[in-house]
Amino acid sequence: MRSITVPLTMLVGLVCASASAQMGATAETFTGMHRNESIGGRPETATITDGESFIRLTEEQYRTGHYRPAYETLPTSIVRRLPVRKDSKD
Template identity: 85%
Template sequence: MMRSIAVPLTVLVGLVCASASAQVGASPEIFTGMHRNESIVGRPETATITDGKSFIQLTEEQYRAGNYRPAYETLPTRIVRRLPVRKDSKE
């Protein structure tokens, strides 16, 4: 039973590590900024970058430190608001 779980778990860990290295290795020559996301509930603001095939979310600090184009201030801001769930009263 353990052997049947070990193989998919190893593959999953490999995919997660590859994704993390892709985020670190995103070069500003290839990736460009698409939009920024406002901060929600104390989380930092993020920016989404793309190379035309994949998308990566970075914090504002990572975006600025990576020298991605266009400048962070010129990116359009994506605002997502969620409405609270209403409970219908049934009589």
């Protein structure tokens, strides 16, 4: 049981650190890099950076945070995945 609690505690710490980084992201220190196309019904997102770390925000969070450049001018990252084919040699 102990071997499970140590990694879980570390994971919780990492999640909390990520959440605090997002809370401290200000328009003065972070700038937009690119926006990501909506996939599978998820909202569009934008990636911001301060030169050391990267944070992904929803379009609404990016706009309300007043990050620069404007959301419309960010380059769009489009990822397409091919469907997995089952081998016909069964």
